[in-house]
Amino acid sequence: MKKNNLSPIADIKLEKYENNEDNVEVVFTIPVLPEINLGDYKSVKVEKEALDVNDEKVNAEIEIMRSNAGKIKRSCR
Numbered sequence: 001m002k003k004n005n006l007s008p009i010a011d012i013k014l015e016k017y018e019n020n021e022d023n024v025e026v027v028f029t030i031p032v033l034p035e036i037n038l039g040d041y042k043s044v045k046v047e048k049e050a051l052d053v054n055d056e057k058v059n060a061e062i063e064i065m066r067s068n069a070g071k072i073k074r075s076c077r
Contacts, residue, residue, distance in 0.1 A: 009033055
């Protein structure tokens with residue numbers, strides 16, 4: 001693993017083991033992180049979408065959040 005610069009990220013799995021008269025064959029699966037090349041991601045430009053937010057929409061959303069978070073309590077009267 002050091003020779004091939006492998007850094008396992010999980011347990012190594014023995015896939016195959018064969019011991020014949022003149023040779024031995026051993027096959028392992030070694031999970032490693034993939035090599036990733038991000039490229040020139042800093043040059044990517046994304047335009048921000050303009051949002052139409054007003055008091056009416058904000059209040060409506062607050063009411064939805066209130067109704068979702070509200071608790072019902074029984075009272076004995």
